[in-house]
Amino acid sequence: METSSLRSLEGLTCVGLRGGVDMRPTLLRVLTDLYVQKLTHSAEEDHYYTELAVRLLDSVDVATRVTVATRIGHHLAPPRRVIERLAADLPEVRAALLQHAAAAMAGTAGEPRPKSSTAAGAKPASLSQKIETAPASIATDIAGELNELFFAAAADARRLILLNLHIVAALPATSRNVTLDSAIGRRLEAAALARKHEEFVQVLAQALRISRDQARRVAGDELGEPIVVAAKALAVPRDVLYRLLLFVNTAVGHSVERVHALAELYDEMTPQAAHDLVATWQALHVEASSDAALRRQAAADRLGVRGAVSARRMPAPPLRSVRREAS
Numbered sequence: 113m114e115t116s117s118l119r120s121l122e123g124l125t126c127v128g129l130r131g132g133v134d135m136r137p138t139l140l141r142v143l144t145d146l147y148v149q150k151l152t153h154s155a156e157e158d159h160y161y162t163e164l165a166v167r168l169l170d171s172v173d174v175a176t177r178v179t180v181a182t183r184i185g186h187h188l189a190p191p192r193r194v195i196e197r198l199a200a201d202l203p204e205v206r207a208a209l210l211q212h213a214a215a216a217m218a219g220t221a222g223e224p225r226p227k228s229s230t231a232a233g234a235k236p237a238s239l240s241q242k243i244e245t246a247p248a249s250i251a252t253d254i255a256g257e258l259n260e261l262f263f264a265a266a267a268d269a270r271r272l273i274l275l276n277l278h279i280v281a282a283l284p285a286t287s288r289n290v291t292l293d294s295a296i297g298r299r300l301e302a303a304a305l306a307r308k309h310e311e312f313v314q315v316l317a318q319a320l321r322i323s324r325d326q327a328r329r330v331a332g333d334e335l336g337e338p339i340v341v342a343a344k345a346l347a348v349p350r351d352v353l354y355r356l357l358l359f360v361n362t363a364v365g366h367s368v369e370r371v372h373a374l375a376e377l378y379d380e381m382t383p384q385a386a387h388d389l390v391a392t393w394q395a396l397h398v399e400a401s402s403d404a405a406l407r408r409q410a411a412a413d414r415l416g417v418r419g420a421v422s423a424r425r426m427p428a429p430p431l432r433s434v435r436r437e438a439s
Contacts, residue, residue: 135269137176138261140168144180145254148187162191169197177201181209255395262389263333267373270337274381274389290345290390291319297348304359312360319346322393330393336364336374344378344386353378 147153147161169177181198184190185208198209262273296319303312309331317327320342330338336357343353357374358365365371 135261135265136168137172138257140165140172140176141179141183142254142258142261143168144183145251145257148183149251149254151188158191162193165191165194166197169194169201174202174205177205178208181205185209185211250392250395252395252398255392258389258392259396263329263338267335267337270335271377274337274341274377274385289321289394290387291321292347293319296346297343297352300348301352301355304356307359309360316342320390320393321397322390323397326393326396331360334361334363336361336370337377339364340374340378340381341386341389344381344383345390347383350375350378 143161143164147157153161165180169180177198181201184194184198195209198205200206262270265273296315299315300312300319303309303315313324313327313331316322316331317324320327322330330342333339339356339360340353342348343356348356354371354375357371364374
């Protein structure tokens with residue numbers, strides 16, 4: 113492993129939340145969830161996930177280790193060192209691992225185990241449809257946990273997550289589903305300079321295709337990294353980002369040093385890293401939209417039932433007698 117990557121992994125294993133809460137259990141659960149979404153991994157993905165998971169397993173609670181054993185046990189080709197570490201753990205951790213590993217093997221009896229994507233030879237025909245790189249979208253529970261993990265993290269932890277998460281456990285391959293238009297940056301800048309916070313939120317939500325609540329959270333974040341992520345995903349020029357950081361949120365803009373640090377993060381992070389995090393925000397928006405649609409439909413159904421009942425109960429209007437005039 114390269115020295116710089118090793119230092120980054122060591123940093124990820126000791127990052128903490130603002131307020132001193134330990135974020136390592138959440139980080140390990142999220143990384144494991146992302147890992148098991150893919151049936152096959154490159155040698156690099158296996159290597160980095162294994163290094164980080166083994167380090168984190170030594171510093172998390174038993175409940176988290178049981179959860180990891182349960183999830184990794186379902187995988188058809190889990191990393192050997194991670195399995196060995198869990199198999200040498202407490203009885204409840206070993207039991208969770210063995211139970212779910214046996215179930216996974218029973219469910220694929222007669223099928224060859226998937227090989228690493230770097231191994232020689234063709235993929236087995238019976239698994240040809242299964243062994244794709246990743247699902248088309250991010251599961252909403254994983255998206256929610258990763259979202260909360262990122263927003264709760266301190267500045268140094270956020271930087272490490274943005275620069276290293278794609279190495280350890282890449283998010284599902286998703287299309288860049290944002291509005292790429294040079295006018296977006298100008299509209300965001302105009303709203304920021306005019307201190308029109310809600311207009312800024314609306315433009316951001318529409319451009320990133322996320323909920324207004326999430327856009328409001330991005331704009332109101334006191335550390336500033338979410339704005340950097342949004343700007344990178346939307347290809348907003350660096351000089352425009354600088355002015356956004358100065359004017360969108362006074363908690364960020366009052367510190368020139370902080371603005372400089374965020375501008376450097378913009379230069380360091382890749383567009384793919386930004387799109388990965390935005391994809392988690394979009395997954396939450398899809399779930400919220402679906403829930404809202406279901407609630408509206410349920411309300412409409414209830415109103416329809418009540419309307420039908422009321423119509424049945426409503427007394428018929430009295431018949432008016434018609435006086436016929438003699439012709």
